[in-house]
Amino acid sequence: MDNEKEFLAGYRLEDYERPSVTADVAAFRISTEESESYRKNPENKLRLLLIRRGGHPFKDMWALPGGFLQKGETVEQCALREIFEETNVQPVSIMPVGVFSEPERDPRGWIISHAYVSVIGEDSVKQIGQDDAADAQWFCVSFDCTENGEYALTLTHGDTELRAVLAAERSSFGRTSYRILDRGGLAFDHAAIIAAALSALRTEAKNYDTIFDFLPEKFTLTALQKVQETIMNVSILPANFRRMVSGYVEETDEFARGEGHRPARLYTRKK
Amino acid sequence: MDNEKEFLAGYRLEDYERPSVTADVAAFRISTEESESYRKNPENKLRLLLIRRGGHPFKDMWALPGGFLQKGETVEQCALREIFEETNVQPVSIMPVGVFSEPERDPRGWIISHAYVSVIGEDSVKQIGQDDAADAQWFCVSFDCTENGEYALTLTHGDTELRAVLAAERSSFGRTSYRILDRGGLAFDHAAIIAAALSALRTEAKNYDTIFDFLPEKFTLTALQKVQETIMNVSILPANFRRMVSGYVEETDEFARGEGHRPARLYTRKK
DNA sequence: CAAATAGTGTCTCTAAGACAATATCAC
DNA sequence: GTGATATTGTCTTAGAGACACTATTTG
Numbered sequence: 333m334d335n336e337k338e339f340l341a342g343y344r345l346e347d348y349e350r351p352s353v354t355a356d357v358a359a360f361r362i363s364t365e366e367s368e369s370y371r372k373n374p375e376n377k378l379r380l381l382l383i384r385r386g387g388h389p390f391k392d393m394w395a396l397p398g399g400f401l402q403k404g405e406t407v408e409q410c411a412l413r414e415i416f417e418e419t420n421v422q423p424v425s426i427m428p429v430g431v432f433s434e435p436e437r438d439p440r441g442w443i444i445s446h447a448y449v450s451v452i453g454e455d456s457v458k459q460i461g462q463d464d465a466a467d468a469q470w471f472c473v474s475f476d477c478t479e480n481g482e483y484a485l486t487l488t489h490g491d492t493e494l495r496a497v498l499a500a501e502r503s504s505f506g507r508t509s510y511r512i513l514d515r516g517g518l519a520f521d522h523a524a525i526i527a528a529a530l531s532a533l534r535t536e537a538k539n540y541d542t543i544f545d546f547l548p549e550k551f552t553l554t555a556l557q558k559v560q561e562t563i564m565n566v567s568i569l570p571a572n573f574r575r576m577v578s579g580y581v582e583e584t585d586e587f588a589r590g591e592g593h594r595p596a597r598l599y600t601r602k603k
Numbered sequence: 604m605d606n607e608k609e610f611l612a613g614y615r616l617e618d619y620e621r622p623s624v625t626a627d628v629a630a631f632r633i634s635t636e637e638s639e640s641y642r643k644n645p646e647n648k649l650r651l652l653l654i655r656r657g658g659h660p661f662k663d664m665w666a667l668p669g670g671f672l673q674k675g676e677t678v679e680q681c682a683l684r685e686i687f688e689e690t691n692v693q694p695v696s697i698m699p700v701g702v703f704s705e706p707e708r709d710p711r712g713w714i715i716s717h718a719y720v721s722v723i724g725e726d727s728v729k730q731i732g733q734d735d736a737a738d739a740q741w742f743c744v745s746f747d748c749t750e751n752g753e754y755a756l757t758l759t760h761g762d763t764e765l766r767a768v769l770a771a772e773r774s775s776f777g778r779t780s781y782r783i784l785d786r787g788g789l790a791f792d793h794a795a796i797i798a799a800a801l802s803a804l805r806t807e808a809k810n811y812d813t814i815f816d817f818l819p820e821k822f823t824l825t826a827l828q829k830v831q832e833t834i835m836n837v838s839i840l841p842a843n844f845r846r847m848v849s850g851y852v853e854e855t856d857e858f859a860r861g862e863g864h865r866p867a868r869l870y871t872r873k874k
Numbered sequence: 875c876a877a878a879t880a881g882t883g884t885c886t887c888t889a890a891g892a893c894a895a896t897a898t899c900a901c
Numbered sequence: 902g903t904g905a906t907a908t909t910g911t912c913t914t915a916g917a918g919a920c921a922c923t924a925t926t927t928g
Contacts, residue, residue: 349674350621353715371900371905403620403713406704425775431699431717433677442674444624446702449776504696505720506812541777554907571909572891593905594898642878642927825880842882843918864879865925881924890915897908 351433351442355411356398356522358529359423361452361470362546362559371592373554376562379470380487380526381452382518383418386467389439390519394471394487394494396526398445411448418468421457423450424545429532430509430525437521445520449529451545475530476565482513485527496523537563540580544601552588552596553577622704622713626682627669627793629800630694632723632741633817633830642863644825647833650741651758651797652723653789654689657738660710661790665742665758665765667797669716682719689739692728694721695816700803701780701796708792716791720800722816746801747836753784756798767794808834811851815872823859823867824848 359381364374382394397418401410408426415423426448433444471487471494478484478497487494496516501509510527518526536542543559544551557573582602587595630652635645653665668689672681679697686694697719704715742758742765749755749768758765767787771779781798789797807813814830815822828844853873858866 348623348671350623351672351674352619352621353624373906400619401622401704401715403622404706406706407702407715408704427774427776427778428702431678431702433672433679435675435677444672444678451775503698504722504816505698505807506810507698536776539777545775552907569892570907571893571911572889574908576890590900591906592900594900594907596907644879823880840919841880842920843916845881847917861927862879863927864877865881865927867880875928877927879924879926881922883922884920886917886919888915888917890913892913893911895908895910897906899904899906901903 349442351444353401353407353444353446354398355401355407355414355446355448356396356525357411357415357423357426357448357450358396358429358526359415359419359450359452360473360529360533360546361457362454362562363457363470363472373558373591376558378473378562380473381419382469382471382487382489384467384469385519393517393519394492394522395519396447396522397468407446408448411446411450415450419452419456421452424453424456425542426450427532427536430528432521432525434521445525447525447529449533451542453545453547455548473526473530474565475527483510483527485516485523485530487518487526494518496526498523498527534564540577544580550584550586550598550600553581553599554596556581556599620713622715624672624678624715624717625669626672626678626685626717626719627667627796628682628686628694628697628719628721629667629700629797630686630690630721630723631744631800631804631817632728633725633833634728634741634743635725644829644862647829649744649833651744652686652690653740653742653758653760655738655740656790664788664790665763665793666790667718667793668739678717679719682717682721686721690723690727692723695724695727696813697721698803698807701799703792703796705792716796718796718800720804722813724816724818726819744797744801745836746798754781754798756787756794756801758789758797765789767797769794769798805835811848815851821855821857821869821871824852824870825867827852827870 361379363377363379365377367375381397383397385391385393385395397414399414401407411426429447429449431446469489471489474486476484483498483500485496494517496518497514498510499513501511503509510524512521512523515523543556546559547555553574561567580602581599584598584600586598588598589595632650634648634650636648638646652668654668656662656664656666668685670685672678682697700718700720702717740760742760745757747755754769754771756767765788767789768785769781770784772782773779781795783792783794786794814827817830818826824845832838851873852870855869855871857869859869860866
């Protein structure tokens, strides 16, 4: 058989068993919490969208939004579609963070998951509104190394606190992956996916390519700094932060007035 | 239905159409070319394993080694298995670099590819031997930006020269992907996969976590430097390179003798 | 001794961290 | 003026690049 058309017509992909393929999305946003004192700047929190599962398996546990890859779309388009179906907004940015394909990871069968991080901008958040059903909530995220070298991933929303425990495993190319020790109320292997997503987000935030996506078109440098500090869980001296981002931003002639203190100049992202 | 066992027994993944899933591997090694002059150090070249396709589609064109995901293995295990079947050695390290899932990327049908970079160590290369059939060859790699902003990926082996042309596309999170303008003798979308793999390799080489994998257990600092220079396509002053890697290596008491010049101390990777 | 590489010392320059000081608004 | 944040200046320090110099082997 030397003719390509003939060959393709006789080709049977169906002869091999195939897995189901999903995309799961860790969608992050920054929430601004009104502070108690009367004219202080608001505090920021990093939040992650979780969905409470209505059916088996892992019924009533919390999971990342996601769903099955459909014919005719790329995996990334699938991820975008799933996050849109859940939140009704388009994320500002999206990035793959790993493939989770352990054969036993899903009790329903052979399902491999493609994990994505996405950023929901402050503008979009307003469109989402707060009228969500109780089965989709933005959880407050914290992820820290404990004394014994393990990692605690804590997700809180109202009275609900999910606390997963993971072990970091270094693999080749200096990469780190996370193995679940206690999934702490999260469905499937989603604790490990969230840990990977958060690590990826922090890595990308270092080079100032990501933090802008959390903010509106125009923003103050202090707001930008708070985003960076919130994601990285560090604190930075204002003078140094301003110097570091100076190459990435452009002045506007506008100011944020009426905050109870000196107005801050608004900036835009450069180019 | 509130019983999990019952639910799972009735669950039908087969009701949804599923893609075929493959892993394709860009396996790199460093080759040492004997230099003409009588006692100079050998020159290094970065090489990539390609397989000439024996059947349709893309018959007689060159492709990355790879194959279909089998039930019971992870995608990464699939990649390792494929590279082992082709070379008969285990790569020192392996890392995912992307998922390629455009619906039209493979004329055989709905096939999504998981791309991996792997490093074949110098020790392993000896085991591979040179008795390969002509359908598996290590191509010399070069990947550069041209004057008009496009990227040229050139792969050479003997008289064979493959020259693909790509356009860089910046996506969110500051990531770059490559779109094929001219696939230049490479099968499928493998030119774009190779470009992504090489970019990932260069990114990782920056933090000195990868370059050791190309070398034997014990190595001279000059050999390590040549690996770094070959991958990054730059040249570094010896004094500075030594200072930069000093935290990652440990002295041994051994020396590389008989090279026609001052013997170099052998080092090992730290920890 | 000559060729070639191995290895060290140090000057400079840049960028990040620390800290002090000044500016400007709302009330 | 007071409280709070905005913004700038500069000292210090760590690390990378450049360059000059010394050391050690083989042939």
